[in-house]
Amino acid sequence: MNWVAPIKDEETIEAFGEALKKIDYKYYIMFELGIGTGLQLQDILAFKNKDVRGKSEIEVTIGKKKAKNVFKIPKELQKVIMEYTEGKKPTDYLILGHKTKNKPVSREQAYRVFRRAGTEVGLMSIGAQTMRKTFAYRYYKETGDIYYLQSLFNHASPSITYRFIGEKPNVELFMRKLTPKENERSRLVLYMDGNGKKRIDNIIASLTDIRDNLDSPANPDSFYGKVQCLLEELDSLMDSYEKAE
Secondary structure, eight states, rough: OOOOOOOOHHHHHHHHHHHHHHHOOHHHHHHHHHHHOOOOHHHHOOOOOHHTTTTTTEEEEETTTTTTEEEEEEHHHHHHHHHHTTSSSSSSSSSSEEEEEEEEOHHHHHHHHHHHHHHHTTTTOOOTTTHHHHHHHHHHHHHOOOOHHHHHHHHHHHHHHHHHHHHOHHHHHHHOOHHHHHHHHHHHHHHHHGGGHHHHHHHHHHHHHHHHHTOTOOHHHHHHHHHHHHHHHHHHHHHHHHHHO
16 A cells, blocks of 8 residues: 655646536545545544534544544634535534435545546546644644643654654654653663664664775765765754754
């Protein structure tokens, strides 16, 4: 399965939304609700009109641990939902699969529509997570608050959330925002069985091996490309580490 990326520019988001409108306006509503709140596709498809009409936030159960999280609905999106649900039965599904039956659109149909609209606007990396990742990417770029997204999506760590949106971790920010309890836990983990020293020794051994082979004429150009990227990342990490209080 290909990795699904967020839609990162507003022009493409608008074009994708317009392509969905041409197929059926309900898919545009589905998309707007997804990128406006961060809700998962299956949750959106399960909503009935009464679940979202006139609401400023929605509580949803997430994951195997049944954690409950609250997703906020922006005011502009609230207006769009009010207009879309006007005159419709409260007990009807928000995204109806068929006009004569009160059943929601299937995930498979929603995915097919997304692929069709994506092809029309040149988006090849599209899927069920596109809406959620796009919401997260936009929120992070606007606020820089990875911790809110981590909590909202019930991720185990900020690094998972960074990977989710395809962004590099802000190491300086991450180290500055560790709580005293997290710092204490880090001390225990690194002390236990010399774990910290072993990990550092492994890194030193790997870097030493790279250094010792740097002048070998047998190395392909790709080797130097990888080393250059590695060193640039290490330079950035060390700079953030030294600046962190």
